[in-house]
Amino acid sequence: MIAGLPMYDRPETAAANDRLWDLARSALxxxxxxxxxxxxxxIALWDLWLRDDLVLAQTCGLPYRxxxxxxxxxxxxxxxxxxxxxxxxxxxxVAREDDPRADFSGATPAVNEARSQSGWSALLDWAEAxxxxxxxxxxxxxxxxxxxAVAEARADLAAIDAVTWRMIRRWEPWxxxxxxxxxxxxxxxxxxxxxRGVDAEVVYGAIEQAIIAMAEDDRxxxxxxxxxxxxxxxxxxxxxxxxxxE
Numbered sequence: 062m063i064a065g066l067p068m069y070d071r072p073e074t075a076a077a078n079d080r081l082w083d084l085a086r087s088a089l090x091x092x093x094x095x096x097x098x099x100x101x102x103x104i105a106l107w108d109l110w111l112r113d114d115l116v117l118a119q120t121c122g123l124p125y126r127x128x129x130x131x132x133x134x135x136x137x138x139x140x141x142x143x144x145x146x147x148x149x150x151x152x153x154x155v156a157r158e159d160d161p162r163a164d165f166s167g168a169t170p171a172v173n174e175a176r177s178q179s180g181w182s183a184l185l186d187w188a189e190a191x192x193x194x195x196x197x198x199x200x201x202x203x204x205x206x207x208x209x210a211v212a213e214a215r216a217d218l219a220a221i222d223a224v225t226w227r228m229i230r231r232w233e234p235w236x237x238x239x240x241x242x243x244x245x246x247x248x249x250x251x252x253x254x255x256x257r258g259v260d261a262e263v264v265y266g267a268i269e270q271a272i273i274a275m276a277e278d279d280r281x282x283x284x285x286x287x288x289x290x291x292x293x294x295x296x297x298x299x300x301x302x303x304x305x306x307e
Contacts, residue, residue, distance in 0.1 A: 062094075064117040065101045065109045068251050069224055069283060071205075073232050077279040082117075084271035089116065092263045115256040117264055122249050123178040126296045129254065134261040135296075136253040137268065140287040141224055145247035148289040152183040152220040152245040155211060158238050165193050165242070171207035171216035172198040175304035179222035180204060182302050183245040187220065190246075198305045205229055212238045220245060224284045249295045253288070265290070 064086075066078045082100050089096040096116050101109060109118050110129055117136070120129060138148040145151055156162070173180035181198075188195055199216050201207045207219040208226070212235045221229065223244070230236045255264050269288050272280065280286065 062097050062114045062116045063101050063104075063109065063112050064097055064115070065104065066117070066119055067102070067106060067109070068119045068121070069228070070100075070102070071228060071232070074228065074282055077275075077282045080279055081271055081275060081283070081285075084274050085117065085267045088267035088270045089263065092267065094259070094263060094267075110254065113256050113258065115254070116259055117268070118254055119251050120254050121174075121176070121178050121251050122296050122299070123176050123182050123301070125252055125254070126299060127176060127301050130293060130297060132257070133254040134257055134259065134264075135293055136255050136261045137265045137288045138250050138252050138291045139285055140289055141250060141284045142281075142286050143223055143284075147287075148250055148291050148295075149247040150179070150250040151223050151247045152179040152187075153223050153226040154184070154187060154218055154220050154242040154245065155208060155226070155239045156218045156242050157211060157214065158240045160217065160240075165195070165218055167194065167196055168217035169196045170198045171201050171210040171219040172305055173201055173204045173207050173219075175200065178248060178251075179225075179245075180207060180220050181305060182299075183248065184220035185302050187243070187245045200305065205233065208233070208239060209235060212236070218242065222251075227284060248299065249291050252291075252296065 086096040140147050204221045204225045208229050210216040211219050
């Protein structure tokens with residue numbers, strides 16, 4: 062069996078994620094599920110998500126509605142300390158502090174992944190709502206790299222997952238050179254999933270129990286306040302945008 066919590070895992074949060082998993086693993090084992098001792102970190106995201114022995118992972122809303130929804134079980138959705146509905150999050154659009162523009166038409170965005178809800182789909186929705194025509198994006202591979210690309214003037218703006226942006230501001234000194242342009246509309250947060258052969262209700266209960274039992278400092282570090290159930294339709298009814306062309 063395998064488990065991974067890659068989406069908000071960085072050196073400063075790794076120990077908190079490990080402690081969260083230790084609590085969830087104990088609850089799962091009490092229910093007869095052979096959960097692994099440690100989180101998997103040296104595995105590509107799609108390889109993790111599609112494992113038929115996946116006990117727990119976190120994915121992004123766009124990969125879930127694009128391809129994963131009929132290959133995995135939806136377990137639940139984390140709740141974060143954000144000013145939006147439970148089980149939702151938003152992106153923070155950032156630009157350089159010394160870039161005074163209000164109109165970013167023609168700007169080059171930095172995009173973490175071609176199939177990212179927070180970095181690509183939310184950015185497109187914002188651009189359409191504001192009548193902003195963007196230049197071809199620069200694909201970076203991670204939100205932190207997108208933010209740094211803006212800070213280093215290799216791109217003009219980026220849409221960053223709000224939880225990740227909070228971590229970037231806390232731990233990356235160069236983030237002080239960036240400003241928040243706006244927030245995108247809230248969308249369902251990054252769902253927890255498991256393999257089709259794993260009981261999602263048991264996994265939900267284990268995560269819920271683990272979050273409740275976590276130390277308050279760990280919950281604050283990860284921005285977690287709980288877990289909730291959103292209908293599959295909350296994800297699947299959203300459009301699937303074409304991937305960006307660099």
